[in-house]
Amino acid sequence: MIAFAGGQIDTDTLYHENMHQWWGDNVSEGGYRMTFYKEGLATLAELLYRARSAEIAAGGPHSPKGRAAFQASLTREFAAIYRSGGSFWTGAPSNPEPFTLFAGSSTYARPAAAYVALRQIIGHRAFAAALAQIQRRYGGGTITERQLETAFQRWLPVQSASCHARLSHFFSEWFDTAYRRGGASHRPKITGPGLAGPGFYGGRCRLAPSGSNSAVSRSMVSTLPIATSTSPGARTVSPGGWTWKLPFALRRAAPTASSRRTRRRGRRWPGSCCTLR
Ligand SMILES: [Zn+2]
Numbered sequence: 001m002i003a004f005a006g007g008q009i010d011t012d013t014l015y016h017e018n019m020h021q022w023w024g025d026n027v028s029e030g031g032y033r034m035t036f037y038k039e040g041l042a043t044l045a046e047l048l049y050r051a052r053s054a055e056i057a058a059g060g061p062h063s064p065k066g067r068a069a070f071q072a073s074l075t076r077e078f079a080a081i082y083r084s085g086g087s088f089w090t091g092a093p094s095n096p097e098p099f100t101l102f103a104g105s106s107t108y109a110r111p112a113a114a115y116v117a118l119r120q121i122i123g124h125r126a127f128a129a130a131l132a133q134i135q136r137r138y139g140g141g142t143i144t145e146r147q148l149e150t151a152f153q154r155w156l157p158v159q160s161a162s163c164h165a166r167l168s169h170f171f172s173e174w175f176d177t178a179y180r181r182g183g184a185s186h187r188p189k190i191t192g193p194g195l196a197g198p199g200f201y202g203g204r205c206r207l208a209p210s211g212s213n214s215a216v217s218r219s220m221v222s223t224l225p226i227a228t229s230t231s232p233g234a235r236t237v238s239p240g241g242w243t244w245k246l247p248f249a250l251r252r253a254a255p256t257a258s259s260r261r262t263r264r265r266g267r268r269w270p271g272s273c274c275t276l277r
Contacts, residue, residue: 011049012046015045015049016042016045016046017042019041019042019044019045022041022135023037023041024038024039026140027135027139027141027142027143028142028143029142029143030142030145030147032101033094033095033145034143034144034148035096035102036094036096036106036111036175037111037143037145037148039102039107039108040093040108040111040112040115041111041131043111044116047073047112047116050073051069051070051071051073051077053073054069054072055069055073057069071194074116074119075194077116078116078117078195078196079196081109081112081113082113082187082191082197083196084109085182085184086181086182086183088109088110088187089110089178089183089187089188090178090180090181091104091105092175092176092177092178093107093175093176094145094175094176095176110174111174111175114174114188116192116195117170117191117192117200118152118170119192120191120192120193120195121156121167123157126155130152133151145175149168149171153167158208160204160205162203162204163205165205166190166205167200169190170188170190170200173189173190174188174190
C-alpha cells in the first residue's frame with residue numbers, strides 16, 4: 001500500500017508510485033543492487049505520463065498527430081537525459097552507493113532512459129509484452145538482473161548471436177558501467193533507433209527487410225509462457241517504430257495457477273498489453 005502524507009501529490013509522483021505496485025511490490029528487486037530496476041521503471045512511468053499528456057494535447061491516441069507527439073515526447077526526454085554531463089554517468093546503477101541510492105541519477109534517470117532505448121530496440125508492443133510476461137513469471141517474488149535481461153533478450157526481433165551480444169553490451173553499458181566525469185564520450189555508446197546517440201542496429205546486427213525477417217526464430221518464443229502457433233496470417237511487431245512481420249502468431253497463454261491467483265486478487269497489468277495481436 002502507498003500512502004501520501006498530507007493527501008496531496010503531483011501527478012508525476014502518483015504515476016511513479018503507482019508503477020511501484022508492479023515494479024518493486026509485485027515483482028521485487030532480487031537485492032539491494034537491483035534498486036535501479038524498479039526505480040527506473042517507476043521513473044519511466046513519469047516519462048510515459050508526460051508523453052500521454054502531449055499525445056492528448058495533440059489529438060489523442062487515435063490521431064496520428066497524437067501518437068507522433070507521444071513518441072516525440074519520449075525522444076525529447078531521452079535526449080535530455082543522454083546529454084547529461086558532470087557526474088551523471090559516474091555511478092553504475094547495479095553498484096549503488098548507500099548515500100546516493102535514493103537520490104542519484106544512476107538509480108532513477110539513467111535506468112529510465114535505458115528502458116526508453118530498450119522500448120525502441122525491441123519495439124513498443126514487444127516491450128509491453130515483455131513487461132507483462134515478467135509480471136506473470138515473477139509476480140509475487142523477486143527478479144535478478146540476469147533474469148531481467150534474459151526476459152528482454154527473448155523479445156529481440158532478430159535472434160542472432162551478434163544482436164544478443166549487442167543487447168548484452170547495451171545492458172552492461174547502461175546498468176553496470178561507471179564512467180569518468182563529463183558525459184559525451186564517457187557515457188553509454190549504444191542507444192536505440194530514432195533516439196539521440198548511435199542507435200542499436202548496424203554492423204552485424206541488422207533488422208531484415210519487412211516481410212523477410214527469417215532471423216526471427218520460432219524458438220525465440222517456444223520457451224515463453226505465451227503460446228505460439230503457425231498462422232497463414234503472420235502478425236507484425238514494430239521494433240523502434242518500424243513494422244516487421246513475424247512468421248508466426250502470438251496469442252495469450254492459458255492461465256497458470258499463479259496468474260489465476262493474481263486475477264482473483266484483483267491485480268492486472270494496466271492496458272491490454274499482454275499479447276501481440
Ligand atoms: Zn520510486
